[in-house]
Structure formats: structure tokens, C-alpha cells
Amino acid sequence: xxxxxxxxxxxxxxxxxxxxxxxxxxxxxxxxxxxxxxxxxxxxxxxxxxxxxxxxxxxxxxxxxxxxxxxxxxxxxxxxxxxxxxxxxxxxxxxxxxxxxxxxxxxxxxxxxxxxxxxxxxxxxxxxxxxxxxxxxxxxxxxxxxxxxxxxxxxxxxxxxxxxxxxxxxxxxxxxxxxxxxxxxxxxxxxxxxxxxxxxxxxxxxxxxxxxxxxxxxxxxxxxxxxxxxxxxxxxxxxxxxxxxxxxxxxxxxxxxxxxxxxxxxxxxxxxxxxxxxxxxxxxxxxxxxxxxxxxxxxxxxxxxxxxxxxxxxxxxxxxxxxxxxxxxxxxxxxxxxxxxxxxx
Ligand code: AMP
Ligand code: TRP
Numbered sequence: 001x002x003x004x005x006x007x008x009x010x011x012x013x014x015x016x017x018x019x020x021x022x023x024x025x026x027x028x029x030x031x032x033x034x035x036x037x038x039x040x041x042x043x044x045x046x047x048x049x050x051x052x053x054x055x056x057x058x059x060x061x062x063x064x065x066x067x068x069x070x071x072x073x074x075x076x077x078x079x080x081x082x083x084x085x086x087x088x089x090x091x092x093x094x095x096x097x098x099x100x101x102x103x104x105x106x107x108x109x110x111x112x113x114x115x116x117x118x119x120x121x122x123x124x125x126x127x128x129x130x131x132x133x134x135x136x137x138x139x140x141x142x143x144x145x146x147x148x149x150x151x152x153x154x155x156x157x158x159x160x161x162x163x164x165x166x167x168x169x170x171x172x173x174x175x176x177x178x179x180x181x182x183x184x185x186x187x188x189x190x191x192x193x194x195x196x197x198x199x200x201x202x203x204x205x206x207x208x209x210x211x212x213x214x215x216x217x218x219x220x221x222x223x224x225x226x227x228x229x230x231x232x233x234x235x236x237x238x239x240x241x242x243x244x245x246x247x248x249x250x251x252x253x254x255x256x257x258x259x260x261x262x263x264x265x266x267x268x269x270x271x272x273x274x275x276x277x278x279x280x281x282x283x284x285x286x287x288x289x290x291x292x293x294x295x296x297x298x299x300x301x302x303x304x305x306x307x308x309x310x311x312x313x314x315x316x317x318x319x320x321x322x323x324x325x326x327x328x329x330x331x332x333x334x335x336x337x338x339x340x341x342x343x344x345x
Contacts, residue, residue, distance in 0.1 A: 001177075001178075001331070001332075001335065003141050003143065003182070003185045004037070004141075004143075005036055005037070005143050005144065006036065006037050006038075006039065006140055006141065006142045006143055006144070007029075007032050007036045007037065007038040007039065007142060007143075007144045007145070007146065007190075008038075008039045008040075008041070008136060008137045008140055008142035008144075008145055008187075009025060009029055009039075009040055009041070009145055009146050009147060010040065010041035010042065010043040010046070010083065010136060011025070011026075011041075011042065011043065011064055012043050012044075012046050012047045013042050013043070013044055013047050013057060013060035013061040013063070013064045013082075014047050014050075014052065014060060014210055014211075015060065015210040015211070016060075016063065016067075016210070016220045016221060016222045017064060017067050017210075017220070017221045018208055018209075018210060018218040018219060018220050018221065019198055019208060019218065019219040019220075019221070019261065019293070019297065020148065020195075020197075020198035020207065020208035020209070020218070021148075021221075022071060022221060022297070022300070023193065023194075023195035023198055023261065023264045023265070024147075024148030024149070024193075024195055024196055024197065024198055025146055025147050025148050026068075026071050026073075027193060027195075027264070028146035028190055028192060028193060029073060029146055030071065030072040030073060032144070032146060032190070033073065033074060033077055033078050036144065037078075038077075038078040038079070039078065039079040039081075039140055039142065039325060039328075040068060040073055040078055040079065040080050041080075041081060041082065041083050041136060041325075042061050042064045042065055042068075042080075042081070042082040042083065042318075043082075043083045043133075043136065044057065044061055044082050044083050044084045045083045045084055045089060045090065045132060046083070046129060046132060046133070047060070048125065049123055049125040049126040049129050050114070050123070050126060061082050061318075062308065062311050062314045062315070063222075063304070063308060065080060065082070065314050065317060065318060066304040066305075066307035066308050066314055067221050067222075067300065067304045068080055069303075069304075069307055069317070070221075070300045070301070070302075070303035070304035070306075070307060071221075071300050071304075075317045075320070075321060079321045079324045079325050079328075080317055080318070080321040081318050081321030081322040081324075081325050082318050082322065083136065085318065085319070085322035085325075086139075086322055086325045086326050086329055088135075088139040088326070088329035088330065088332070088333040089132065089135055089136055089139055089329075090132075090135075091135075091333055092135035092138065092139045092333060092336060093128070093131050093132040093134075093135035095135075095165075095336060095340060096131040096132075096134050096135050096138075096161050096165075097128055097131050099161055099164050099165050099168065100130075100131050100134075100157070100160075100161050100164075104157055104160060105127060105128070105130065105131075105157075107153075108130055108153060108154070108157070109153060110129075110130075110150070110153070110154070111126060111127055111129070111130075114126060115127075130154045130157045130158070131157075131161070133154050133157075133158060134154075134157060134158035134161045134162070137158055137187045138158065138161070138162055138184045138187070139329040139332060139333065140325075140328050140329055140332065141184060141185055141332055142185075142187055143185050143187060143188060144187070144188050144190050145158075145187050145188065145189055145190060146190040146191075147189060147190070147191060148191065148196055148197060148198075149191055149196040149197040150197065150207060151189070151191075152189060152191060155187065155189040158187055159186045159187060161184075162184035162185065162186055162187065163186065165183065165184055166181060166182055166183055166184055169183070169339050169340065172338075172339045172340075172341070173339055176335060176338055176339055183335070183336075183339065193264060194260050194263045194264045194269075194270060195260050195261060195263075195264035198257065198260070198261060199253060199254075199257040200212060200214075200217040200218065201216060201217050201218065201219070201231055201232070201234070201235040201236065201257075202214055202216055202217040202235075202236055203217070203236065204236065204252075204253030204254035204255075204256070204257050205253055216231055216234055218231075219231055219232075219293060219297060220301075221297055221300055221301050221304065222301045222304065222305065223297070223301065224298070224301070225294040225298050228290065228293050228294045228297060228298065229290040229294060232258075232286050232289050232290040232293060233286055233290065235254070235258060235286070236254050237254050237255060237258070237282045237286075238252055238254065238255065240252070240255075241278075241279050241280055241281055241282075242255060242259070242274065242277045242278050242279065242280055242281075242282065242285055243255065243274060243278055244274060244278035244279060245271070245274055245278070246270060246271070246274070248274075248278075255282075258282075258285070258286070258289060259273050259274065259277075259285075261289065261293070262285075262288070262289050262292065265289075265292045265293060265296050266292055
């Protein structure tokens with residue numbers, strides 16, 4: 001049971017995916033398929049840490065899966081599945097609930113943001129959410145985790161949990177045949193590209209998010225071409241023309257965001273985009289941006305909608321992916337039980 005390079009990542013089936021999800025994470029997922037064994041999960045257990053309508057949840061799980069496939073994730077090559085179909089996630093999360101310390105979780109900024117002022121009313125699951133995320137990754141002993149910037153702190157916690165487990169059970173880990181005393185690897189965050197933090201189209205200081213009440217703040221993968229063009233046209237900017245170089249972004253987060261999105265969508269460096277559009281008014285640039293965005297996002301959305309017409313086929317992909325995921329996670333979970341000292345038959 002040697003540790004092999006393996007990629008794991010996931011997204012929550014809460015609302016529709018947006019340009020931030022695609023550029024911040026999924027572009028790297030697609031790229032890493034070429035070089036790595038990859039496991040991509042629809043994290044439905046994470047979704048219910050805040051209330052989800054059961055009928056909508058089921059549909060959102062299928063919609064995220066359809067979007068994964070439409071964006072270019074290949075269910076034959078990579079494993080695509082939903083978390084609740086593989087029991088190792090919940091089982092390992094419980095063990096990690098007993099490894100992680102309250103003090104570690106108390107530092108998580110995402111919990112503070114999501115719980116808001118009325119923290120007493122937040123679910124226990126929302127608080128323990130990062131432990132489940134660590135379990136997702138480590139149930140496969142995954143080594144690389146492509147995510148957006150906002151997940152950095154959770155990844156650091158996963159690394160701390162892996163290390164504490166290895167330390168706490170060091171003697172048992174060696175006794176069970178891992179001579180170097182390392183059972184869990186330290187999973188590496190992969191946070192790269194020109195758009196690791198895509199900002200709201202309405203406010204350059206807030207990240208683009210599914211939960212923003214204004215739909216104008218984000219481009220959803222499922223938006224049609226007219227909607228995408230309208231949202232870009234209405235995107236907040238300032239009265240100055242586009243800057244000629246990156247230094248000109250100082251104090252202009254909206255300009256930086258739109259140029260970053262353009263660069264990410266076209267694969268061009270930000271310098272090249274500024275070389276082409278620096279000194280021009282936003283109106284011309286926005287037209288060009290709307291064109292590339294409708295082309296890329298529109299194509300993915302159309303394909304996802306087509307796939308959604310056959311939910312039985314999506315469910316079949318998830319069943320197949322879950323079976324393949326179980327094959328990897330089950331022996332790892334068995335070892336965890338041995339190491340911790342559980343009796344199993
Ligand atoms: P979530 O929508 O919270 O399930 O996030 C799924 C993935 O998308 C994670 O890897 C996030 O880091 C990434 N992500 C979400 N919002 C953004 C954003 N505005 N910019 C870049 N990446 C994002
Ligand atoms: N917490 C991540 C998010 O909201 C989703 C997620 C759950 C995840 N488990 C994961 C990402 C494991 C990477 C690896 O974006």
C-alpha cells in the first residue's frame with residue numbers, strides 16, 4: 001500500500017456552478033486528468049451542512065455531474081461520483097472528528113462567514129465541515145487537491161490532521177507494515193492559474209459566490225448567451241480606461257477581475273491582454289469579453305442541459321464512479337480501523 005500520486009477534489013451541489021468554480025478549480029481538474037489518476041466528487045454530504053430542499057438537492061447533484069462531464073471531465077478516465085454513495089467518507093470523518101482539535105476548527109474563517117452572527121443556530125455539521133473535507137481527500141490517500149484560493153485554509157487543516165494521525169498512531173502504523181510511520185500523505189493544494197479567486201461582477205472586493213443574493217454578481221454555467229452578455233455589460237467598472245500594465249490595477253479590483261477572467265478564458269497572459277486593450281474604454285473590452293465568455297461557458301451549459309435530459313444515464317455514471325471509488329477507499333478504511341484498534345471481522 002504505497003502512496004501514489006492521486007488527485008481528489010469536489011464541489012457542493014448547492015445552486016448552479018458559476019464561472020469562479022470553472023476557472024478557479026475545474027480548469028485545473030481537466031488539465032490534471034492528462035497526467036494523474038483523478039477522483040472528482042459531488043460533495044452532497046457537505047451540502048446538507050446548511051438546509052437543502054430534498055427535491056432540489058437531488059436535481060443539483062445531477063446538474064453538477066452533468067456540468068463536470070460537459071466541461072470536459074471524462075467519466076471513463078477519471079472517477080466521478082457523489083460522496084454519500086461511498087461510506088468511507090462519513091466513517092473517516094468521524095475518526096478525524098476525534099483527531100482534530102476544537103482550537104483548530106475555531107480558526108476556520110469560512111465557518112465564521114457562513115455561520116454569520118447567529119452562530120448558536122449553525123449546524124454541528126457546518127462546524128465539523130473541514131474534518132469531512134480532510135476525510136474526502138485522505139480516504140483515497142490523495143496527494144494533490146486542485147481548488148480555488150478560498151479552500152487554502154481547509155487544505156492546511158487536512159495536512160494538520162494527516163500529520164497528527166500519523167503522530168498519534170505512529171507505533172501502530174509501523175506495526176501494520178508502514179515502516180516509515182507514514183500512513184496518510186500531506187495533501188498538496190494546487191491553486192494555480194490567472195483566476196484562483198474570481199470576484200463578484202457587482203463588487204470587486206467580494207468573491208463570486210453561489211450564495212450572493214444578486215444573480216448579476218455571477219455568470220452561471222447554465223446562463224444563456226443573452227444573459228451572459230447582459231451581466232458582463234452591467235458589470236461594475238470605473239470611469240478610467242483599461243491600464244497598460246499590471247501596476248495600473250492598484251485600487252481597481254473590478255478592472256483586475258475582468259481582465260483576469262478574459263485571460264483565463266482565452267489562455268492568454270494578463271500582460272498580453274493589457275497590451276491589446278490597455279488605454280481603451282471598457283465598452284470595447286466588455287464586448288470582446290462577452291464574446292469569449294458566451295463561446296466557452298455557453299458551450300458547456302448547452303452540453304450540460306442536453307445531458308440533463310437523460311437523468312438515468314447520469315445516475316449510471318455516478319453508480320459506476322461510486323463503485324470504483326469504494327474499491328480504492330475500502331482497503332484504506334480497513335487499515336485505519338486496524339490502526340485505531342477497532343475489531344473487525
Ligand atoms: P464550492 O462552490 O464552494 O463548492 O466550490 C467549489 C470549488 O470552486 C472550490 O475549489 C472553490 O475554491 C472554487 N471556487 C468557488 N468560488 C470561487 C471563486 N469565486 N473564484 C475561484 N474559485 C472559486
Ligand atoms: N469545501 C470545498 C468547497 O466548498 C468542497 C470540497 C469538499 C472539497 N471536499 C473536498 C474540495 C475535498 C477539495 C477536496 O469548495
